[in-house]
Amino acid sequence: MNRYASMFDRLRQVHEVAFIPFVMLGDPDAATGLDILRTLIAAGADALELGLPFSDPIADGPVIQAAGVRALAAGTRSADCWSIIATIRAEHPNLPIGLLVYANLVVHHSAAAFYQAAARAGVDSVLVADLPVEESAPFVAAAAKAGIAPVFIAPPNADDHRLAAIARASQGYTYVVTREGVTGVDERLRGDRSRLVATLHDLGAPPAVLGFGISQPEHVREGIRMGAAGVISGSAIVGRIAEHLGDRPRLLAEIRSFCREMKAATRMPETA
Amino acid sequence: MKLPTRFGTFGGMYVPEILVPALEELEAGFVAAREDPAFVAALRDLLEHYAGRPTPLYRCRNFGADTGCVIWLKREDLLHGGAHKTNQALGQGLLAQRLGKRRLIAETGAGQHGVATAITGAVLGFETRIYMGAKDMERQKPNVFRMQLMGAEVVPVTSGGQTLKDAINEAMRDWSASYETTHYALGTVAGPHPFPLMVREFQRIIGQEARAQFLSRRHVLPDVVVASVGGGSNAIGMFADFLTDPTVALVGVEAAGEGLETGRHGATIQLGRRGILHGADTLVLQDDEGQVSETHSVSAGLDYPAVGPEHAHLAETGRVTYVVCTDHDALAAFADLSRQEGIIPALESAHALAEALRIARRSERATHILVNLSGRGDKDLETASRLLA
Numbered sequence: 299m300n301r302y303a304s305m306f307d308r309l310r311q312v313h314e315v316a317f318i319p320f321v322m323l324g325d326p327d328a329a330t331g332l333d334i335l336r337t338l339i340a341a342g343a344d345a346l347e348l349g350l351p352f353s354d355p356i357a358d359g360p361v362i363q364a365a366g367v368r369a370l371a372a373g374t375r376s377a378d379c380w381s382i383i384a385t386i387r388a389e390h391p392n393l394p395i396g397l398l399v400y401a402n403l404v405v406h407h408s409a410a411a412f413y414q415a416a417a418r419a420g421v422d423s424v425l426v427a428d429l430p431v432e433e434s435a436p437f438v439a440a441a442a443k444a445g446i447a448p449v450f451i452a453p454p455n456a457d458d459h460r461l462a463a464i465a466r467a468s469q470g471y472t473y474v475v476t477r478e479g480v481t482g483v484d485e486r487l488r489g490d491r492s493r494l495v496a497t498l499h500d501l502g503a504p505p506a507v508l509g510f511g512i513s514q515p516e517h518v519r520e521g522i523r524m525g526a527a528g529v530i531s532g533s534a535i536v537g538r539i540a541e542h543l544g545d546r547p548r549l550l551a552e553i554r555s556f557c558r559e560m561k562a563a564t565r566m567p568e569t570a
Numbered sequence: 571m572k573l574p575t576r577f578g579t580f581g582g583m584y585v586p587e588i589l590v591p592a593l594e595e596l597e598a599g600f601v602a603a604r605e606d607p608a609f610v611a612a613l614r615d616l617l618e619h620y621a622g623r624p625t626p627l628y629r630c631r632n633f634g635a636d637t638g639c640v641i642w643l644k645r646e647d648l649l650h651g652g653a654h655k656t657n658q659a660l661g662q663g664l665l666a667q668r669l670g671k672r673r674l675i676a677e678t679g680a681g682q683h684g685v686a687t688a689i690t691g692a693v694l695g696f697e698t699r700i701y702m703g704a705k706d707m708e709r710q711k712p713n714v715f716r717m718q719l720m721g722a723e724v725v726p727v728t729s730g731g732q733t734l735k736d737a738i739n740e741a742m743r744d745w746s747a748s749y750e751t752t753h754y755a756l757g758t759v760a761g762p763h764p765f766p767l768m769v770r771e772f773q774r775i776i777g778q779e780a781r782a783q784f785l786s787r788r789h790v791l792p793d794v795v796v797a798s799v800g801g802g803s804n805a806i807g808m809f810a811d812f813l814t815d816p817t818v819a820l821v822g823v824e825a826a827g828e829g830l831e832t833g834r835h836g837a838t839i840q841l842g843r844r845g846i847l848h849g850a851d852t853l854v855l856q857d858d859e860g861q862v863s864e865t866h867s868v869s870a871g872l873d874y875p876a877v878g879p880e881h882a883h884l885a886e887t888g889r890v891t892y893v894v895c896t897d898h899d900a901l902a903a904f905a906d907l908s909r910q911e912g913i914i915p916a917l918e919s920a921h922a923l924a925e926a927l928r929i930a931r932r933s934e935r936a937t938h939i940l941v942n943l944s945g946r947g948d949k950d951l952e953t954a955s956r957l958l959a
Contacts, residue, residue: 353730353861354847356742357586363729376859401584401846406860428849430590432571433582453588460590478588479747 300447301394301422302470305344306505306527313566315521316344316528318507319535319557320398322365323348323382324374326543331369333550334539335386341554342561345394346386347425347530350379352400357427359482361533364540376403380419387420396423396449396470401437404429409437413444423470425449431463438467449473452498452506454489461494465503472503474526475510483533484511487520495525515563522566531560572601575763576851578886580879583762585742585849592749597764599669604771609664616660620693621650623657623775627783632910633923634939639930641923642792643913643943644780644808651686653916653945654776654804659686659755661772663694666753673697673752677741679706679734679800680870681713682916682945683757688722690755698722701740703732706870713949731864734874738848758801759878762849766878773807780940781811792940794819794929798921799892800836800871802878804944813889822881823925825867826894834866838877839885839892845876852879868897868953869917871945895921901957903927904947916945917953 309316319338324331335346351369355362383395397416404412404426416424424446429437431450441448447470452461454477464472474495477488488511495506505527512521513534521529535553542549571594575582583593603609617623626645634641646654659676666674674696678684684700691698700717704726707714717724730736738761745754759766759773777795784792795812797805799822812818827835835841838853845854847862855863855875867873884890900917903924908914915923919942926939947954 354735354739356739356848357746359743360729367729370861402854402856402862403860405844405846405851406856428584428586428846430583430585430587432575432590433584451587453586455588455591457591460587464587475588477747478749480743 300470301392302447302504304392305394309344314564315526315566316507317342317518317561317564318345318347318528318530319343320347320349320530320532321535321539322351322362322369323379324351324369324372325365325536325539326368327372328374328378328382330546332382332385334553335382337550337554338557339390339393341557343557344528345396347396347398347532348383350376350397350399350403352403355400355427357480359480359533361483361537361540362481365536380415383419383421394422395420396425397421398425398427401426401428404437409440410443413440413446417444417446421446423447423449425451425473431467434467451475452494454478454491454494458497461497462501465498465501468504471505471507471528472498474498474506474508476508477510481510481533483513483537487511487517490524492524499525515559518560518563571597571763573597573764573767577766577880577883580850580852580882581763581766582851583849584846584851585762586746588746589749592745593762593764595669599665600764600768603665603668609668613661613664616664617657617775621656621660622648624779625649627780627787630911633907634927634930637930637933639933639937639939641926641930642784642938642940644776644940646776646804646942646944647913647915647919647946651689652948653682653686654773654807655683655686655757656689657775657807658769658772658803659683659690662753662755663690663696666696666755667694669753671751671753673699673748674755675699675701675741675744675752676755676757677701677734677737678757679737679873680949681706681710681717682871682949684717684722684724685713687755688717688720691722692720700724701727701737701744703734703737704728705732706734709870710949734870735862742848758803759806759880760801760848760850760876766850766880769803770806770810770880773803774810776804776807776942777809777811780808784940788938791815791818793937794821794939796821796823796922796926796929796939797942798823798872798918798944799839799877799881800825800874800918802881804942806878806880808942809890820890821925821929822890822892823921824892824894825869825872825921826896827866829896830894836865836867836872836874837894838875839881840894842877847876850876850879852876852882868900868957869921869950871916871918872921893925895924899924901954904954905958913943914947915943916947917950919944
C-alpha cells in the first residue's frame with residue numbers, strides 16, 4: 299500500500315484527518331529549512347507538502363512568492379532540494395511527501411528525468427500548479443514510470459465533466475481548493491465545499507484534502523464538516539517563518555506551537 | 571476547446587485548473603463574436619471612426635535612399651494611442667462587453683498596452699486596472715499619468731524584477747480570483763490559448779491593410795517584411811497575411827540589448843530554451859535550473875523573457891528569419907528616421923528600422939522593404955535624450 303493510503307487508513311482508525319503543512323524547500327536557507335521540516339514532523343504533521351522555489355509562481359500569493367525569493371536568494375538549487383527530501387525520507391520512511399512545483403521546472407531537462415529524480419529522493423506525489431488535466435498526459439505518463447502519484451486540483455468552478463477527469467487523473471489525494479484566487483491566509487473560509495468533496499468521492503477520486511486559506515484550528519474543523527480527509531496549511535506557516543527570520547529558536551517555537559494547535563483540531567467529533 | 575490550441579508543437583494552456591473555465595468561456599465568446607456580423611461591424615466602426623484606421627503606408631523619401639533600395643513604413647504610430655496595441659485592446663474590450671464583464675485588467679511594460687487598455691476602458695465604460703512593474707512606472711511616468719487621466723487604476727508590481735514579466739504574473743493572479751466579472755486583456759500573442767490566436771486575429775488587420783496598400787501602389791508584393799519581436803504582437807499582425815506569399819521574406823527582430831555576449835538582452839528566439847511561461851509552451855530565456863531570466867532592452871516593449879508560441883513555431887519551420895539588433899543600433903535608427911523623415915519612431919520599431927537598413931545595404935538589387943512602424947517615440951524621448959546626448 300502506498301504511503302498516502304496507509305496514512306489515510308491509520309487516521310481513519312483513530313478518527314482523525316490529516317494535517318499537512320506546506321513550506322518552501324530551502325526557505326530561508328537549506329539548513330534552517332531542514333530544521334523546520336523536522337520541527338513540523340515532531341509537532342504532529344501527518345505528511346509534508348513541499349514547494350520547489352520558482353521565479354514566476356502565478357498560483358501563489360505574496361507570502362509564498364516571498365518564500366521562493368528567499369530560497370533562491372539563499373542559493374537553493376534543485377540538487378539541494380532533492381538532498382533535503384532524501385534526508386527527511388531516510389529519517390521517516392513512512393511519511394507521505396508531496397511536491398508542489400511549476401511546469402517549467404518539470405520540463406526543463408525532461409519530465410522523465412524530473413520524476414525519476416523526485417522518486418530517487420523519496421517523493422510520493424507531485425502537484426504541478428500550472429498544469430490542468432488537458433495538458434497532463436505526458437506528465438502523468440512520466441510520473442507513472444517513476445512510481446510518482448500525480449495530484450490535481452479540483453476547483454470550485456469545475457463542471458462535472460472536468461471533475462470526472464480530475465478524479466480519474468489524481469492519485470494519492472485530490473487537492474480541493476476552498477476558493478478562487480491564489481494561496482494566502484483567510485480570516486474565514488469562503489464557501490462550503492461539502493458538495494464538491496462528495497462529488498469527488500462518488501467519482502472515485504482519491505481522498506479530498508482541502509487547501510487555500512487554511513490558517514486556524516477552526517478551519518480544520520470546518521474541513522472535517524465538509525468531509526475532507528485532510529487539510530493543507532501553507533501561507534500561515536510560511537508567514538510565521540518570514541516574521542521570525544532573524545531568530546531561529548523563536549521561529550521554530552512559533553511553527554511548533556502552530557502545528558500542534560492545528561493537529562489537535564484534526565480529531566473528528568464522536569458520532570453516534 | 572474548439573480551436574487548435576497549438577502552433578505546431580508550441581502553445582497550449584498551462585494555467586492553474588481554476589482558470590481553465592475562464593479560458594473556455596473566452597474562446598467560445600471569441601469564436602461566436604467572429605462569426606457575428608454585428609460584432610465585426612462594431613469593431614470596424616471603432617477602428618475607423620475612433621482609432622483612425624486605415625493607417626497610411628508611407629514610402630520613405632530619404633531613409634535608406636542612399637542604398638538604392640526602398641523602405642516603406644506601415645504607420646501604426648498614427649493609430650490612436652500611438653501604437654498598434656489599440657487594434658486588439660478595442661477588440662478584446664468589445665468581446666469583454668459581449669461576455670458581460672464589467673472590469674478590465676491588463677499588464678503593461680512600457681505602458682503602451684496599458685494606455686490602449688485605458689483608452690478602451692474609458693470609451694467602452696469598464697472599470698480598468700493596469701498592473702505595471704514598479705521599475706517600469708518610474709521609467710515611464712508620462713504613460714502612467716496618461717492611463718490615470720483616462721480613469722485607469724495603475725497598480726505597481728514589486729515582485730521579481732518589477733518589470734513586464736512580473737506584471738503578467740500579477741494580472742494572472744488577479745484573474746484567477748476575479749474571472750467571473752473581469753476580462754484579462756493580455757497585451758500580446760503570448761500566454762495560454764486562446765490569447766496567442768485571438769490577439770493575432772485582432773492584429774491581422776495591420777498586414778491585411780499593408781498588403782493591399784502595397785499592391786495598389788506597386789502592383790507587386792514587397793520583397794522583405796520586417797517587424798520587431800518582444801512578445802510578438804506587432805510582428806504577427808504584420809506577418810499573418812504574408813505567410814502564404816512564398817516570394818516575401820519575413821524577418822523578426824529581437825532585442826540584443828547591450829550585446830548577446832553580455833547576458834543583458836531579450837533575444838529569446840536566439841538564445842532561449844524550450845520551457846513553459848505564462849501559460850505557454852514556448853522558448854524562454856532561463857538559467858540552467860529552469861529559473862526565468864531577467865532581460866534587458868533599451869525598449870521596454872522588447873524586454874520580455876519569452877515569446878509568443880507562434881513565433882517559436884515560425885522560427886522552427888524557418889518561414890520567418892529571426893535576427894537581433896542592439897540598443898546602440900536601434901538608437902541610431904531612431905535618430906536617423908527622426909532626422910531624415912520627420913518621424914520619431916518607438917524604440918521597439920527602431921529595431922526593425924535598423925534591420926531594414928542593414929538589409930538594404932547588403933542588397934545587390936533594388937529591394938523593396940516593408941517595415942511595421944508599430945508605434946511612435948514620444949514615450950521614449952526621455953530615454954533617447956539621455957542616451958543620445
